[in-house]
Structure formats: C-alpha cells, structure tokens
Amino acid sequence: MKILFFTQYYEPEPFLIHDKTKELVNNGNEVTVVTGLPNYPKGEVMKDYKPGKQIIDGVNIVRLPIRPRKTGSKNLFLNYISYVIQGNKFVKSLDANFDVVYVYQLSPVFMAIPGIKYKKKFKKNLIIYCLDLWPESLVSGGIKKDRFIYNVFKIISKRIYKQADSIHISSRQFPKYFNEVLNVKKKFIYNPQYAVETSATIMEKSPYDDKKINITFTGNVGEMQSLDTVVNAMSIIESDNVQLNIVGDGSQLENLKSLVKDLDITEKVIFHGRKPVEQMDSYLHYSDALIISMKDDEAISYTMPAKLQSYLKSGKFIIGTINGEAARVIQEANVGIVSNAGNIEQLARNIELFMKKKDDFILNGKNGKKYYYEKFGKDKFIKILIEDLKRLSNS
Numbered sequence: 001m002k003i004l005f006f007t008q009y010y011e012p013e014p015f016l017i018h019d020k021t022k023e024l025v026n027n028g029n030e031v032t033v034v035t036g037l038p039n040y041p042k043g044e045v046m047k048d049y050k051p052g053k054q055i056i057d058g059v060n061i062v063r064l065p066i067r068p069r070k071t072g073s074k075n076l077f078l079n080y081i082s083y084v085i086q087g088n089k090f091v092k093s094l095d096a097n098f099d100v101v102y103v104y105q106l107s108p109v110f111m112a113i114p115g116i117k118y119k120k121k122f123k124k125n126l127i128i129y130c131l132d133l134w135p136e137s138l139v140s141g142g143i144k145k146d147r148f149i150y151n152v153f154k155i156i157s158k159r160i161y162k163q164a165d166s167i168h169i170s171s172r173q174f175p176k177y178f179n180e181v182l183n184v185k186k187k188f189i190y191n192p193q194y195a196v197e198t199s200a201t202i203m204e205k206s207p208y209d210d211k212k213i214n215i216t217f218t219g220n221v222g223e224m225q226s227l228d229t230v231v232n233a234m235s236i237i238e239s240d241n242v243q244l245n246i247v248g249d250g251s252q253l254e255n256l257k258s259l260v261k262d263l264d265i266t267e268k269v270i271f272h273g274r275k276p277v278e279q280m281d282s283y284l285h286y287s288d289a290l291i292i293s294m295k296d297d298e299a300i301s302y303t304m305p306a307k308l309q310s311y312l313k314s315g316k317f318i319i320g321t322i323n324g325e326a327a328r329v330i331q332e333a334n335v336g337i338v339s340n341a342g343n344i345e346q347l348a349r350n351i352e353l354f355m356k357k358k359d360d361f362i363l364n365g366k367n368g369k370k371y372y373y374e375k376f377g378k379d380k381f382i383k384i385l386i387e388d389l390k391r392l393s394n395s
Helices: 017-026 073-091 109-122 136-140 148-162 174-180 227-236 253-262 277-285 298-302 307-314 324-332 344-356 358-365 367-375 378-393
Strands: 002-006 030-035 052-056 059-063 100-105 125-130 166-169 188-190 213-218 242-247 269-271 289-293 317-321 336-339
Touching: 002 017, 002 109, 017 030, 017 059, 017 378, 073 109, 100 109, 100 378, 109 125, 109 148, 125 148, 125 378, 136 148, 136 298, 166 174, 166 378, 174 188, 174 298, 213 277, 213 344, 227 242, 227 253, 227 289, 227 317, 227 344, 242 277, 253 269, 277 307, 289 307, 289 358, 298 324, 307 317, 307 324, 307 367, 317 324, 317 344, 317 358, 324 336, 324 367, 336 344, 336 358, 344 358, 358 367
Parallel strands: 002 030, 002 100, 030 059, 100 125, 125 166, 166 188, 213 242, 213 289, 242 269, 289 317, 317 336
Antiparallel strands: 052 059
C-alpha cells in the first residue's frame, strides 16, 4: 500500500508516530508523512530543521514551513492554522497515487483538513486516529462551553470527524463523546497506544539519590499534566525521605520551578530535564514508584495518556492523581493507587501510604508488565492498523 500520513507532530517531537510509520514500511508499505517543523513542546523550531523532504528509516518525510507555537494562545492558534494552510498547498502538488489517507490526530483536529482535501480530490478513504477529543480539548485549555468560539469549533470538529471513513480511538470512552456530544456515529476501532519496546541498556549508576524513596514523573510538563498538584502534595509530606524526580520539559517547567522554590522544597523535588528516549528505561528502572497526573477535567478523563503504557511495561508501582480511563486501567491492572485529579491532600496521603508499604506495593507494580502485554503492545497495534488500512485501500 501507498499510505499518506498527515500529522502536525513528528520525531524528534515526543510522540511515537515515527515508530508506527517505520513499522508500516517494515511490513512492505510505502509511507509519506506530511508534517511540520519540530517545535513542540518549547515553541521554537529545533536546531538544524528546515522545510523540505528527507527519508528516515524508509519513511518519506515532508516538513512544511509552519509557524512555531511560541507562547500565548494567539501564537498557538496561528501555529495550528499554518499547518492547515501549508498542508492544503502541498496537497495541490500531489497525484492520485496514494491508496489511503491516515491522520494521526493530536491537538488540533484541524490537522485532518489537508487529509480531507486529498480524500475529496482523489476519492480515497480516510482514517483518523483520535488521541485528543475536539472541541473538548479547548475546554481543558480554559474556553467555556457557552462561548461563541467553542460552538464554532464544535461545528468544525463535527464536520471533520464526519469526513472520516474510519475513526481509530485510543480510549474506550471516546465513542460516548462522539455519539452524545458530536452526534458522530462511525465505525470506531479501539487501538490503544503502546510503549517504546526496543531494549535499552540500563545505566550502571542511578541518576537519583539512592538513599531516598524515588518517585518519578516523565514526559511533557504542561498545563494539562497539573504537576502543581504533585508539587503541592510533596510540600505537605513531613518526611524528608522521599524525592520527586521530574524527567521532562514543557511550557509549565519554569512556573513549576518557581513554585518549588516558593514552597522551599528544592531538596524534595529534582528537575532532570528532558532526556533521550534511549535513557528513559534507566530513569524508570531506578524509580521506586511512578506518578501520573492530569488536570481535573471531563474531556481529559476520557483520554489515556501515552505514558501510562510505558509505566505499565516498566513493572513499577503507579501513583495516580487522575480520573476516568487511566484511573480505571491502573485499578484494573492492580498496579497502583489512585486519587481524584487535583486532590492534593489525598495524593499526599497516598504517597505516604506507599512509603509505609513500599515493599508490598513494589510487588504489585510487577502486575503492570503482564497487563501491558495482554492489553496493549506494538504487535497488536500494527496488526489492527494494517488490517483497516488494507480494508479501506481496497474499498
């Protein structure tokens, strides 16, 4: 098959899209990815990246000259729109050679528009893989549901999703939103994300203070992750025997560092910065427990953050301050303890409970690896993806 991918984000941005396209190529397909210049999460284009074409691991990559995110909602909106404009321009240069179109849809949903343009122009089938629900993601960003702008984006989102011939979903709770809020009734295929499955060499020396109980957060440090909840919980834990390690970067990093300073807990909260993917197994390996946190928001509760699969696969105990689908998985896997998103007091109590029963809880964490391979995994994901791509390319 010749598959045309549209996604605003791509490696080296911290999403597993490149791994999926590489696997499609390894399975004998030809893949072209139309993406932007990498600028997530910091908002500035990463060094040495320019518009143009390149081939990496057999994947044809087209980088469009999109505007970087920078800071502020106005710049973010311009970033979103620039991908649509540049993507639509690029579609004009394409022919009908592709068999099927696939949109890897994070935020914003607008990134599907160039894919829809190609679909209509050449009468091809379109798959949208939905990882972020729109327009609900706008509510998470502070836009009220009774605002005019929300209703405009609701209409746009509904029209975009209705253009899909198949919608792949990363959470079992998504169909409820599509049916009840957007009145979009399509063929939904549940295909949850997977963790990085390449074997990495574990660093000989721990990056942490091994005299402390080390709890680790990895990934994007943004507003949605609500890490201020975790930092505030650390401030009310009396013991100095516990350390929160934040391994990642993002728009809220400096604010979080200021909060740690204001709370006078700089010895309890350590910022390690963003690390290469190949080092992440080491940071998880040397942790006593892992923490997952998200904002208290209805739409976010529908989603399942990609880091959860990595956490499960690591076999470590998980402490969650999170609602919805992710909380359900942690409890079903019997791999951790969960408090409601945003509940500082309860999170602090749960961390203290882990410290008290650490040896027993560490054993519980081992349930995660078994659960991961039963419910998730790369092989399962690629099999489901290829089957539907073949179905739609032949119809």
